Amino acid sequence: MTGAPTSSPTGPRPEDTRPAPARTLDVGRLAQADRVARRREEGTGAGDGTVSQRNPYRPTMKRTWFLATKEYRAYFLREGAAVVVGLFVLNLMLGMVSIAAGLDSWTWWVDLQRNPFVLVLNVLALAAAVLHTVSWDQLTPSIIKVQRGTRFLADGWIIAQQVLLLVIFAAVMVAWLGGAWS
C-alpha cells in the first residue's frame, strides 16, 4: 500500500544518489571545544575531553561558616563547652591527688578554688557543663529509641531518666558531704 521500501532491516541499503548536503562548519561548537580545552589546561573547569557546555561553579565553605546561622552557632558553642569542662576535670584530678596527700594539701586545693582566676574558670565550667547536659538531653532521645508496638516511647521519658540520674547523684553527694553517714 505504500511505495517501494527505501531500506530494509536485512537487505543492503539502496545507494543514496542525492547530492551531499553542503556542510557548514559548526563554528559555535568548535569554539566551545576550544574553551573546554583551555579550561582543562588551566584547570578551571569540568570538561572530560568531550565537547561539553559543563563548567560547574564550585562554591567553597568559608572558615567562619559556623557563625552563619543560629543553629551552627549553638553547635559550635556546644563543642567548645566540652573543652572548658575538660579543664575542670584536670582541676578535679588535682583535687583527688591533694586529698590523698593529706589535710594540708587538701586545704591548699580548697583555697585554690577561691582564687579569682580559678573562680572565673569554675563559673565558666559550670555554664559549660549545664549547656552540655541540656544539649545532650535534647539529643539523646533521637539515638535511644524504645519501641512499644507501633510507637516509640516519648522523648520525655528518656530525658526524665537522665534528669533523674542527676538528681539522685546530687542528693547522694550532698547527703554524704552533709554528714548523713558519719
Next chain:
Amino acid sequence: MRRWAGRTNEPLFWGLFGGGGMVSVFLMPVLIVIFAFLVPFGVFGGAEGTYETMHGVLTNWFVALVLFVVLALVLWHAAHRFFHSLHDLKIHPPEIVRVVIYGVALLAPAIGYSLFLVEAATS
C-alpha cells in the same frame, strides 16, 4: 578485626566519646557545684570537715580507680570534640597533634592516678 578501605578505629574513639558525654550529663554539673562552690565556700564546713568525710572513702585504691576512669572518659569526650572542632575550622593538623590531643586524655588520668597512689601510700 576485619579491615577494609577507609576503616578506622573511629568506632572505639566515638564509643568512648559517647560514654564520656553520657556520664558527664549527670556528673559534671553536680561535681562543679559541689567542689567549685559549695566546698570552697564552706557550705559543708571547713576543709577539715570535708577531709574527714571523704579521705577514708576516696583513698581506697579501687574507688579512686573508678573515679579516675570516669573522669578520663569525660576528658576523652572533651578531647574528641576539640579534635573535631579543628576540622570544623578547616584546620587539618598533622597526625602528631591528634596523638597529643587524645594523649592528654589518656595520660592525665594515668599520671593523676599514679601520683594519687604514691601520695596515698606516703601520707
Next chain:
Amino acid sequence: MAHSEAGGVMTVEVQRYRPDVDDTPRLVSYEVPWTQDTSVLDALNYIKDELDSSITFRWSCRMAICGSCGFMLNGEPKLGCEQFLRTYAPGPLRIEPLANHAVERDLVVDLEPFMTKLAAVEPYLHPDPTGTPEPGNLQTPEQMTRYGQFAACINCMLCYAACPQVGLATDFLGPAAITAAVRYNKDSRDFGNAQRLPLLDQEDGLWPCTFVGACSTACPKGVDPAAAIQQAKFAATMDWATEFVMPHHGAPGAKDGGHA
C-alpha cells in the same frame, strides 16, 4: 475565600550562573506580583514566563513530594513549592541554588555525587541468603515501625545543603544516603547489613558527622536523618566491639545484633 488580604509586588533576587559565560554567579533582581497563595516555585515560573525565559531551575510535582525544587531561600534550604512568598513579605527574597553543591546553571545543581552516594549503600532489599521468604515477604506493622520514619525520604538533598560536614568533606556519604542504609538495615525483610557496613564504617562514611543536627531541621519530610546517623554510629560501634572481642565471630550486622 477568593479574596486575600496580603499581596503586592516583591523583589525576588535569584542567583544566576551561565556556565559558558560567567566565572562566578551573580544575583539578579526581579519584581514579582504575589498573593496569599503564590509559592516560591510560582514566583520562579512567573519570572520564566514573563520576565526572563533563560532562567533555569528544576521542578516537577509542585506538591512537595518529588524532591526536585530544593533551593536556598534567604540562606535556608527549602522546597520552593512548599514555601510561600507571603512568608517572606515584604521581601526581598533571595533564591540561591542548594548549598554544598556544584552549580551547573542558575538554580540547577549537580546531582551526580549524591546519586552515587545513594546508590553506593545498596538501598534495596537483600533477600535472605539462607532461603526464600514466605509468599508475600510479610511484615508486621511493628516491624514496619522500626524503619517507617526513615522510609519517608524524597531525596530532595535539603539535608546535604544544610550539613556543614558535607561542605567540609565532599566525600562524606551524607545524611540521606546514610538514612537510606539505616532504613534497609532496620527492615526485617532485608539481609544486607553486612554488605553495607564497610560503606558506613569508614572515614568518609558515617564518621565525618558531628551531630550538628541541621539535616533534621531542614528535612521537609520529618525523616530525622541525624537520628538515623547516630543510630548507625551506635550499631557500627557495636559491630566493631563484637569483632574486637570475638575476631572470628564474623557476623556483624546480624539482624538481631546491635541494630536496635
